[in-house]
Amino acid sequence: MKKLRVIAIVDDDPSITRMLTRALSFTEFDVAVFHSAEEFLDSEIKDDTDFLILDVDLPGMSGIDLQGRLLETGQDVPIVFISGHATEETRQQALDAGAIEFLAKPFCVETLLAALNASRQGQFPRHLS
Numbered sequence: 001m002k003k004l005r006v007i008a009i010v011d012d013d014p015s016i017t018r019m020l021t022r023a024l025s026f027t028e029f030d031v032a033v034f035h036s037a038e039e040f041l042d043s044e045i046k047d048d049t050d051f052l053i054l055d056v057d058l059p060g061m062s063g064i065d066l067q068g069r070l071l072e073t074g075q076d077v078p079i080v081f082i083s084g085h086a087t088e089e090t091r092q093q094a095l096d097a098g099a100i101e102f103l104a105k106p107f108c109v110e111t112l113l114a115a116l117n118a119s120r121q122g123q124f125p126r127h128l129s
Contacts, residue, residue, distance in 0.1 A: 006048050007116075010034045010063065011055040011082065016105070020053060023109045027116070037061035041069065049077050051116060056083035056090055064090065067097055078119040080112060 007029045009020050017033045024031045029051070034040040038060050052070075054063040061069075067079055081094045084105035091102045101115040 005029045005050040006032060006045060007051045007053065008032045008034060008040060008045060008049040009053045010037060010040045010058065010066065011053070012036065012058055013055070016055070016082070019109075020112075023113070027113075035059075037063065037066035037069075040066065047075070051119060052077050052079045053112070054079050054081050056081055056086045056094070064094060064097075067094065067099065071097065080115050082107060082112075 005028065007024055007027075009017050009024075009031065011017050011020075011033075012035045017035075021031050021033060032043070032045045032049070034043065037058050040046055041061075054066060056063040058066075063081060063083075067081075070077060070079075076098070079094075079099045080101045080103060081091075081099050082103050082105055083090070086102070086104070094102050100119055101111075103111060
């Protein structure tokens with residue numbers, strides 16, 4: 001049976017992308033991994049992404065800038081930001097622009113999965129962590 005939905009992970013840390021790929025392999029989603037915002041934007045999958053897990057600090061374009069680019073083009077995909085170094089200002093900026101959650105690394109995978117499930121049900125929780 002073909003999986004019907006796509007989660008994109010954009011993070012330059014291979015240990016994070018491996019952990020998230022393993023954790024999400026038990027869902028009905030296909031998982032696509034990208035190591036930069038530009039790589040995601042250049043991919044064919046960006047228009048089919050149903051949920052985006054996005055690091056703030058990326059080489060080149062930041063996660064916040066990618067969020068802005070997606071909003072400018074009308075692509076309103078639910079985003080959960082993850083970051084190991086973000087400030088409260090960055091966190092608030094991401095949430096104000098529509099991110100459904102902002103998780104500090106290291107984060108609890110169950111919190112991420114709760115945000116994913118809430119998003120699927122049309123609920124967009126904030127401040128789960």
